[in-house]
Amino acid sequence: MEAVLHNLESTVELLAVSQTDMVAEWDGETVDRAFQWAHYCEHLHTRFHTNPSVRAALESRLHETNQLLAHAFSGHRCVTLSDVAQCRHRLFTGLLKNPATPHPVMKLLLSKFGLAEDAEDGQGAGLRSACKLLGDFLKSNRKCDFGFSAGTRVHGMMLLQRIQALQNRPGNQTYAAKLLDSLLEDSGEGQDSFLTLIAVALLSTDTMTEDTAAQEFLLDWLKGHDDCLHSMCQTFPPELCTRLSQQWPKFRLAYWDNLKKSAISLEYDVSKGLWVQPCDGTASFLTLVDRFKSLWNSPLKNETEELLVALKQADGDFDVEGLSVWTDLFGQLK
Amino acid sequence: MKNATSSGLSDGEGSSERRFFESQFYRFTIMAPLSELQMRFWMDKAVQWGQATSLSAQQDSSTTEAMKQFPFVGQFLGRLCWNPYVTADGKFMLLLPFGGVTPNWNGETGLTAITYLQSFSSEPCISCRKLLLQCLWLLYSAEPQNVVENRANAWIRNLLCHLSSEDEGSMAHALEKHSGFPPPQYYSGCLKKMVSLLSREVTDSRITSDATSESKKLVMEDVALMALWSLSLSSLEQAVLLLLERVLSDPEIMPNLETVVADSLLPKASALHCHIFLIVNDVFSGHRAVYELWFLLVQCGHWVDVAGKLLVSVESEHSKPLLFLLMFYHHPTNRGHQSTQHNMVAKQAWSDLRSLFLAHTLSPERLTAVNKMLCTRSANFVLSLLLNFAVFSQASTSRTADVLQQVLTDAGVRHRAMCLLCLMQQRLKGEGGAVDARFRMLKDRLHTS
Incomplete structure (x- = not known):
């Protein structure tokens, strides 16, 4: 095992060097050897990424090596286990971006990239x-797809497949959760595209078996990430939230909880005769009406009605406007 | 330079440039006689090439010169690098059937793009991406002499990076980065999923959207769909099975059976492509009974209808040949003993039904007998006879409803009755208001019972 870890360490060092001026000394043979080592790391x-104990050893060695390299090279970019899966690609882009890469090496890279018949990266x-x-x-255009492009839907399937692969071996829950954390962190553009990805994955029908473990896993992860769940409930269109609620009781509970919180925070403005929001970050009365209407017009109608009736009763069961937000919401639906 | 020589670039770069100049040279000689100055220029070139000992010495013009001569060359190549049609490469040709799929495209843009891509497919060995990379590489300076050349080199390196992976800070990039696979493998997986997703959508919409509905989300060229079937066996099988499933599950479809079958494009594809015909035929043969029924109903159903209708009103002595005809339709392969047995069943069924619909009182024994016969091998024959009586006999509405309710107790049989009824109604269109009203009543009864 130590030999394996040592090889990994050397390759990570090699990646770091490939991004420095020292690359000016490299020739074709050096580059070929470097790519062979990178391939070995892939x-x-x-072989080992789903094996919790070996993975831990690999990750810990990566961590140590990264720390040492950060001291030696300013601006060293940490190499993660995901990077190791794409080691040749990292090496390739590192060399491409490096202005010190000599001309013959560039030419070699280009041939690897696309000019050769068997160019893999190409x-x-x-x-x-x-x-x-x-x-x-x-x-x-179909309603059930909410206008998601085929690309987005395939992304959702790929995510599920990745999680399923990890779930096939025990002891990978934490690693899978970390994967989602990293995706969220690297997705950019705020959280929107990431949250959309999660929604698409939750609605995906690609799962070959009846196995919904990967989707259940996503829901559990969301439960631990309140801000994400909150954003989904607040920013997704009502129909999408309704559809998710229909399919996933766990989501439904969170969604209802969110709607409840928003509704409770509303205050009645007697002079205007309106329910108003005291602060941002919650939904307005009209938004709530829209969201409840969507639930009302779905197969969840009975559950929604029961919930509203219970809330209305708990709130004093008034039938006059302006006293209980539940009475007024209920009135808008009937 | 050993590595460079074995790397696929080999001697291509210098010689391709030389070819370019050669072609320019020929153009000049054809268009106009060379001036002495031009002649001198080309002579000098020839001498230089002859004396060249390294590849770089064969470089005829620097990037600076090229930029001066073609100021937009960088922008032009850059734009092409961002164009997925160009970078998708020759292998993309396999996916051409999807060319017309997008709803955002109108037919014209779709067609243009396809023609454009096809222009490359006629020469499969030249890929757009390869050409593009060659052009970029020609602009890359081995020893940059000035700021422009340095910048051009950096720009080319950036473009190559852009071509090799998603730009950072996007969901697509994050997914690629954390996929756990090298990018080529990851994208190969993506593409497989994409193709299966799209072929499913295309097949579904082709089969389930009827011609008049507004569901025109997929405007796919017939030719493209047939091309897809030629390439993808699973898509073809799926299309055939979907058609079968649809025809078998929806009784209301019977009136439009021919349109639905034609709309599926399968007959056309079978006529045009022999191997599609063989496969479609294979799938249908697996469902032999369905196929025969379907075929007969579409092709020569009219004489069965006439026989069925006449049997309601004829006297006993004329019933024999008609019963034989109807029986033959339902059991075309019967011979000998089995045939005799079937003829007896036919006779018995006919007399039972006559009594149930025309006699003054309803015989419980006969009701039980017909009910039992509807669960035997002759069920289809009995059912068809029963419905003919229900539609054409002079029996009152209440008597007819009564009989149907008591003999059609099994849900499966009731479903088949509905299918047959729809089919009969379709054939008798234009027969007049009384018959139509009768059909409406019968369908209502079948729905509610």
């Missing part, structure tokens, strides 16, 4: 473009 990842680029092209093609 095998390590494939194929990746072609496949990626093809995905992009097809992904935007089909924005489904």
Whole structure:
């Protein structure tokens, strides 16, 4: 095992060096050797990433090496286990971005990239473009797809597949949760695109078996990330929230809870005869009406009615406007 | 330079440039006689090439010169790098059937893009991406001499990075980065999922959208769909099975059966492509009974109808040949003993039904007998006869309803009755208001019972 860890360490060092001026000394042979080592590390990842104990050893060695390298090279970019899965690609882009990369090495990279018949990275680029092209093609009009593009839906499937692969071996829950954390962190553009991805994955029908473990896992993760769940309940269109509530009772509870909190925070302005929001971050009366209406018009009608009746009764069971927000919401639905 | 030589670039770069100049040279000689100055220029070039000992010495013009001569070359190549049609490469040709899928595209843009892509597919060995990379590489300076060349080099390196992975800070990039696979493998997985998703959508919408509905979300060229079936066996099988499923599950479809079948495009595809015909035929043969029924109903149902209708009103002595005809329709392969047995069943069923619909009193024994016969191998025959009596006999509405209610006790049989009834109604269209009213009443009864 120590030999394996040592090889990993050397390759990570090699990656770091490839991003420095020292690359000016490299020739074709050096680059070939470097790619071979990178390939070796990818095998390590494939072989061990679902094995909790070996993975822990690999991660801890990565951590130590990163720390040492951060001292030696300013601006060193930490190498994570996900990076190890794409080691050749990291090496490739590192060299491309490095102005010190000598001309013959650049030429070699270009041949690896796309000019040679068997250029692997080039194929990746072609496949990626093809995905992009097809992904935007089909924005489904069907209501059940909420206008998600084929690309987004495929992203959702890929995420589920990745989680399923981890779940196939015991002891990977924490690692899978960390994966979601990293995705959230790296997704950019606020949380929106990440949350959409989660929603698409939750509604995905790609699962070959009846196995919903990966989707249940997403829901559990959301439960531990209140801000994400809150954003979903607040920013997703009512129909999407209703659909998610229909399919996933766990989501439904969170959604109802969110609606309840928003409703309770409303205050009645006697002079205007309106329910107003005392602060931002909650939904307005009209928004709540929309959201409840959507639930009301779905197969969840009975549950919604029971809930509202119970809340109305707990609130004094008034039938006059302006006293209980539940009475007034209920009135808008009937 | 050993590595560079074995890397696929080999001697291509210098010679491709030389080819470019050669073609320019020919153009000049064809268009106009060379001036002495031009002649001198080309002579010098020839001498330089002859003396060149390294690849870089064969570089005819610097990036600076090229930028001066073609100021927009960078912008032009850059735009192409951001265009997925170009970077998707020749392998993308396999996916051409999807060319017309997008609703945001109108037919014209779709067609243009397809023609554009097809222009490359006629020469499968040249890929757009490869050409683009070659052009970029020609602009890359081995030893940059000035700021422009330095900048151009940095720009080319950036473009190559852009081509090799998603730009940072996007969901797509995050997914690629944490996929746990090298990008080519990850995108290969994505593409497989994408293709299966799209072919499912295309097939579904082709089968389930009827011609008049507003559901025109997928405007797919017929040719493209047939091309997809030629390429993807699973798509073809799915299309056939969906058609079967639809025809078998929805009794209301019977009136439009021919349109639905034609709309599925399967007959057309079968006529045009022999292997599609063989596969479709195979799938249908697996459902032999369905196929025969379907085929007969579509092709020669009219004489069965006439026989069925006549049997309601004829006297006993004329019933025999008609019963034989109807029985043959339902059991075309019967021979010998089985045939005799079936003929007896037919006769018995006919006399029972006649009594149930026309006699003054309703015989419980006969009701039980018909009810039992509807669960035997002759069920379809009895059912068809029963419905003919229900539609054409002079029996009162209440008597007819009574009989139906008591003999159609099984849900499966009732469903089949509904299918047959829809089919009969379709064939008798234009027969007049009385018959139509009768059909409405019968359908209502079947629905409510």
